[in-house]
Amino acid sequence: MEIQKLILAVILVLFIPRSVSFTPMDNYLLNCGSQSNVSLFNRLFMGDSTKPGLDFLSADKSIELTSQNPPPNSSALYHTARVFTSKSSYRFSMKKNGTHFIRFHFSPFSARGFNLKSAKFSVLVNGISLPSNFQLSNDTVLKEYILKIDSNVLDIVFKPVGDSGFGFVNAMEIFTAPVDFILDYGARLVTPNGVEEYRNLSSQVLETIYRINVGGIKLTPFNDTLWRTWIPDEDYLVFKAAAKRAVSTHTPNYQKGGASPEIAPDNVYMTAQEMNRQSNSLYSRFNITWNFPVAAHDARYLVRLHFCDIVSTALNLLYFDVYINGCSAYKDLDLSSLTIHMLASPVYVDFVVDSGNSGVIQISVGPSDLSSSMRINAILNGAEIMKMTNVMNSHGMARKKKLWVLVGSIVGGVVVLLAIVALLLALKCRKKKPKQRMAESVGWTPLRVFGASTHSRMSEGTAYASPGSNGYFGLKRPFADIQLATNNFDKDLIIGSGGFGLVFKGVLKDNMKVAVKRGMPGSRQGLPEFHTEITVLSKIRHRHLVSLVGYCEENSEMILVYEYMEKGPLKKHLYGSPGLSPLSWKQRLEICIGAARGLHYLHTGFAQGIIHRDIKSTNILLDENYVAKVADFGLSRSGPCLNETHVSTGVKGSFGYLDPEYFRRQQLTDKSDVYSFGVVLFEVLCARSAVDTQLDREQVNLAEWALEWQKKGMLEQIIDPHLVGQIKPSSLKKFGETAEKCLAEYSVDRPTMGDVLWNLEYALQLQESGRQRETHADGNDNESVVVSPTIVPQIPTNNVRAEGEDDNGSLDISTSRVFSQLMTNEGR
Template sequence: MKSSTQLLLILAVFLILAVRGALAQPEPILINCGSGSSTIIDGRRWVGDSSPPRNLTLSSPGTVASAARGADGEEGPYGDLYKTARVFNASSTYHLGVAAGTYFLRLHFSQLFANLSAEEPLFDVTANGLKLLSKFNVPGEISWRDSQINSTSVVIVKEYLLNVTSGKLGIEFTPEEGSFAFVNAMEVVPVSGSSIFDSVNKVGGHELKGPFSLSESGIETMYRLCVGCGDIERKEDPGLWRKWDSDEHFIFSLNAAHPIYNSSNISYVSADDSTLAPLRLYETARVTTESSVMEKKFNVSWSFNIDPGFDYLVRLHFCELQYDKAEQRKFKIYINNKTAAESYDVFARAGGKNKAFHEDFLDVGSPQMETLWVQLGSESSASSAATDALLNGMEIFKVSRDGNLAHPTVRIGGISGGVRKPKRSPKWVLIGAASGLVIFIAIVGAVCICFHLQRKKKNSANKTKDSPPGWKPLVLNAVKSTGSPTLRAAGTFGSSQLSKRFTIAEIRAATTNFDESLVIGVGGFGKVYKGRMENGSLVAIKRGHTESHQGQGVKEFETEIEMLSRLRHRHLVPLIGYCDERNEMVLVYEHMSNGTLRSHLYGSDLPALTWKQRLEICIGAARGLHYLHTGLDRGIIHRDVKTTNILLDGNLVAKMADFGISKDGPALDHTHVSTAVKGSFGYLDPEYYRRQQLTPSSDVYSFGVVLFEVLCARPVINPTLPRDQINLAEWALNSQRKNSLETIIDPRLDGNYTLESFKKFSEIAEKCLADEGVNRPSMGEVLWHLESALQLHQGHTQSANVDGFSGPKLKPSDVSVNIACIEVEESTRPASQDANAQAVDVKIEVP
């Protein structure tokens, strides 16, 4: 009996061990390529492939390369992985023996090894027949990636999720002819469970769920973000060892959402979720800011550069950190301007507060789609107490198509370029160069002869002919951006007939060495000084501050010179010249003595503008914008129309200013310009924001906001007022329904305007604010209606010969106008009262 019991115990032990062995998670395979020894990093053992374990073989050894130091930008011990690399001049395959299952495959590349030969590395990578990389260029990929996240790392890590069924994993490196391939390190990390994806929501499919399997697909991790918190390093994500980046480099505007924190009692909804994200991810979230004062379609947004022609999985991580009941927070989820979820209630889906979970969405891409947008917006129809959206984390995965995950073009310097051609032999290079030289000399000779024959004729014509009456576009030596991050070379822009290049000595003399007492405004670009030139003329001198010498400041400096060197119009602020020497970026304008339009509407002690003056100022600004839209072949879109960018000279003549973010209009065969969203809160076209498609109608929308600001003489958004009065246009619409518009119209007008003129003005302002650009009038139509409003006013006041209306006065309560809502947020910081000061409104933009 005793022996039987012992036998049963032994069998039970063997059975338990067998079950444990069957259920045991496979160990990760970590390879330090080009190394002959093992190293321990963050408690993980990386084996060298020069003395590999039994489950690893290499079909062709290639060569080993080493560096004296590790890669900069990789903190801690991970830099040791980038001291060696395995280099291949011909196709070679790593064969690994692994158990069937799902694996993360990570390939590490350091730019330190990209200069091993005269040719840059250019190669393909395939894993079990799935093409991961095609004509992969390491320096180009790093530049492209770093341009998105502002990183300085010289290392790129490509991550893939694969399903292995055969028990074997083959990773093949194939260099292009005449080039080479290399890899510094590889990770093969098993994922617990049958699949990391079970079912996904179809974007645009009314929250219809469908199965998703890796059995026939592979995916590439494009982005992995912690929303509202900083980076999460690999060691903080034990088990899968993933790195999570901060979302700050991808969010449209940090002002649109603020972070919240709660580090107590966070738990996972399901035990399986514990492997899908580290717990710290759910302790922080972003919540939309003051959605009650924001236009409902003005959402908190993140944008990502992606490879076109693929489908994308978007995984969103949620954990309710504030509310302890359902129905207290509901919001909408949009992916690429398509509704992914409505009335989303995090508490209800998780089953409680502090419960962490994720939701997966599949968006079918198009061949032209190069940007992916994720947006969270208010649920206007919800009965919940709050409509502020919440998000804790985000992952974006590219799904393979027809056995391919590789982007078909080479990224060089951050730009997608074509496939590089094989290098030509020196013999043919010399022959081609010699032929080109002969052709060049012949062309130069012909040009000289033609120039000699025509010079007298041209000189005579220039002396006897003046420019015809009226304005025509002046095309000069167009200022072109050098593309460099700073403008340090003397004479960057060359000479121009209209814009003088000043020396820094002249600028300092005009401003008494930038005397602070002469500062008349401060803007995003820098300070504006009132100066006096040697000839006695007054000027406004805008000096870029130190931060402007990098990135956007340089672009705005170049764009301002380029635009105003091509443009001349009575209703555009004239650019006299510029200075770009001795580390300075300075713009010199004519001085506008009557300041900004906004300073005459509110926020100062200046006398109130009469109705006629307001109409004439709006007409002048409309003429300037109409000229911008039609004066050149493609037209120019201002992109930042607002009352602080409408300046007034000594006669109150309106002039448009600040062309730093202006763009050339669409070509004849295009309807829009695809560009990052830039502009100012309160004036931004919602359609432009949603679609990132810029058109002249975007300026029309902003000008409509200006018209209502002129009518009411108050900020578009004023959070200091009661809730129902915060948004000017919303308040106006409610007042119209209550027949109490006297609370909206500027009381300083005191009824000195005519009913017909007022109606015409209000009607065109409303049309400018149509939600869709195709329903808005052109600036020419706006100008016509404003001039009609002025004629109506003058017709009623002509007999009195005064600006004000001396006949029966119109009471504001007698007027009912349908005013379109304007609900996008605006900064409430005071604007400068000088004409040439840059607006201090918060600008918003997408890199």
């Protein structure tokens, strides 16, 4: 089987047409030490000897050398060399500034008393030292560098090292790289302490160390639009039995914002290594690992990993984790979220890592905690490792540095003076500016009064979204204010991280505590979520929805500022985090009720409603009084119009919480949120994650496992041990029935969030009083009705504002009216 796949891969390389050639603006190909032109991989290398109009070489001493006994089948490009016995240089006129490839070809031979293997020299490019004290051992070597050229002249200097030293070169390539080949933003700096953004990547000089076609065969420059060589990965696999080749016969689906054929050729994205789960010697969960030897000294590397999902049959099936040097580099990577809802769409992710003194760059991919037991997998299509080196020439650069320090001091003084003047004018104008009145919140206030968050009710005068489609402009915050609030994004203030980026704790100028979510600027996956979050949260205000305080999009930043939730995500309080006391049953019920109120408002507070699409315990946050608020609206969608039953859309959400009907039919309704909330209810009751692949097969999926116990009437057997003896049977019965209805297979059989809220309030009342309130209109309560004058039943929430409800959601309604609604179908 492996041989057949290898043959197929060879056929793909030979017969699939090469992508349209990239045409660089600057393109110098030199056959050094010769007057002849030579062709290699359909590219013409010109002789570098002096010709009219091609005078690249300076008038320094150099020798043209020709091999008398070239190796058989070797390229004529390596039969000649230019030898430098003293400092010599080439000069090129550059048409376009920006990132360029520079390649040096070295192939040692002996002729006319020179043994090129004994050459020792350095090469400087516009004063930047690239190969330093370079000395070859044996075979042909290609040294490739990627760097930014910001002048219209390129000087390449060969400088012999030592009195008897000399240098040489067989061929050179200098050509413009594609636009955005190296981006200044979006790279992930991986450290043992976590992941953060790495900026200004294009200012670094990159030396290519490895370029790997994972799962495929060797690709020559003939099969690459940038004339690169990609080698197979077998020699670097740590445990070959862990990996299995995957091959696609279809050309990749390139998309705007993803990888292009210039980032890597088709054949890289058409092959991969995936987890070999058929091997009897492996457990169900393991990583595929590659070790790449590097110099055994502390250095920094750019690791570019290439992905293309050629193993899945549908979107959102593949979740996996990426590790570099044993550190988590990308958790819960979902390739579907990096592409525009299409399988086999190439993407790449840049990581910056320090090698330490291990002498190895280790890359691993393995299953995510979000992977279902039937779909555990991880893939890698390609890998590039580039050493980051930016050692400047000490003399010339030092003089330039002194000059720039002097110029910078003068300019800096002028800038500071102008800034002070501008600040004084701004303050003067600000004093005259009238205060804006905060837009009134909409929605309803719950009957039960919980302790309010410090910032649940914002003070009047705070700028919020004004009416109209562009009202969210009032939420714009200057980047400088956010830098100040987070102490310039101090690592010690990090309180969370996710696919969008890092979350920092901050304090604004008015002493308001906030959570600052900083996305990676230019992130292809984050931009739609960023815009959705602003659009949704600028329109809504509700006590049980996390409030958006502001946002920033200066300098390619994507920053969202929320009210700070002191107690963090609900999930943290369920799984025994250090220093946290277990939540009581009453606290858990109140938290579920609060979250249900927030969701009910989302579903019914607008003509079309809003569907959250990512309800889970990590997206329910708690303030200092344990009041629950729904958060993270990046995947939210408007609900169907009045004459529609659903919204047709690509599947988004989190594994374990995802509505199976939505997954199958790709038809979204508010009942998809109800399903996810049902999983949260069982999570709250059982204090275990929605998916746990470490457990026995029948227990992996919480929803399926808990439903089995619920249907057997033995739900009390699987509750959180901390709750044993706390829950009254009637309250547990009502809670279990509610969760079961939420998890109905078909959405039409699930309750609305209003119904869910009614039943949770009922479960809380049963827990507090032990008495039964009147039967809900669904007729499922068979216990006797006991109405106490001291206990006023909660009003069943519905999609229509109740009579007497004011604009703030408070109710002025008599007890008799309450009971009339409870006892008649019209009230529902």
